[in-house]
Amino acid sequence: xxxxxxxxRTLLTQLERLxxxxxxxxxxxxxxxxxxxxxxxxATASAxxxxxxxxxxxxxxxxxxxxxxxxVCSDPGRERGVVLVxxxxxxxxxxxxxxEYHGLYHALLGHLSPLHGVGPGDLTIEQLLRRVHxxxxxxxxxxxxxxVEGETTALYIAxxxxxxxxxxxxxxxxxxxxxxxASVDQVTLAQALQxxxxx
Ligand code: ZN
Numbered sequence: 631x632x633x634x635x636x637x638x639r640t641l642l643t644q645l646e647r648l649x650x651x652x653x654x655x656x657x658x659x660x661x662x663x664x665x666x667x668x669x670x671x672x673a674t675a676s677a678x679x680x681x682x683x684x685x686x687x688x689x690x691x692x693x694x695x696x697x698x699x700x701x702v703c704s705d706p707g708r709e710r711g712v713v714l715v716x717x718x719x720x721x722x723x724x725x726x727x728x729x730e731y732h733g734l735y736h737a738l739l740g741h742l743s744p745l746h747g748v749g750p751g752d753l754t755i756e757q758l759l760r761r762v763h764x765x766x767x768x769x770x771x772x773x774x775x776x777x778v779e780g781e782t783t784a785l786y787i788a789x790x791x792x793x794x795x796x797x798x799x800x801x802x803x804x805x806x807x808x809x810x811x812a813s814v815d816q817v818t819l820a821q822a823l824q825x826x827x828x829x
Pocket of ligand 1: 701
């Protein structure tokens with residue numbers, strides 16, 4: 631017979647749906663949550679609920695924000711002639727943490743992957759092209775991940791930007807191939823940003 635109380639069974643099912651969590655880690659999380667103070671568990675639960683209630687994508691750059699426009703887009707002090715393009719909005723946290731970058735951002739919300747049926751229309755590429763065209767952007771820094779999909783996406787965007795006549799650069803080496811922009815240490819990332827090259 632199934633000895634798991636219904637509340638445990640439900641939580642296990644929900645946790646196992648999350649990326650990177652298998653049956654074993656789900657069980658360990660449940661065991662852990664049963665040992666911590668109830669108000670700590672409640673705080674976690676309300677943080678989870680608040681995530682989808684208050685967080686959305688910036689209408690301009692698709693970064694995460696709790697407002698119509700993100701803090702970067704609405705900051706008059708940012709260099710408006712440079713746009714740094716990342717796959718996921720979370721990658722800009724690492725870039726911003728270097729303190730080396732003062733321009734604007736654009737999150738594609740993924741990468742091109744013909745194998746998984748992800749085409750240009752599934753990303754925010756058209757919105758990026760429109761921004762570059764309408765807002766007089768002078769440089770686009772392609773900071774997609776150094777993976778096959780990231781490189782493919784960068785090349786596609788570079789090709790689409792060619793007729794616009796904007797300068798297109800790519801982050802320099804230093805980011806391990808197959809790695810992610812979000813998980814690179816800040817010194818390496820700052821260097822990659824300084825040494826970015828033309829595409
Ligand atoms: Zn924004």
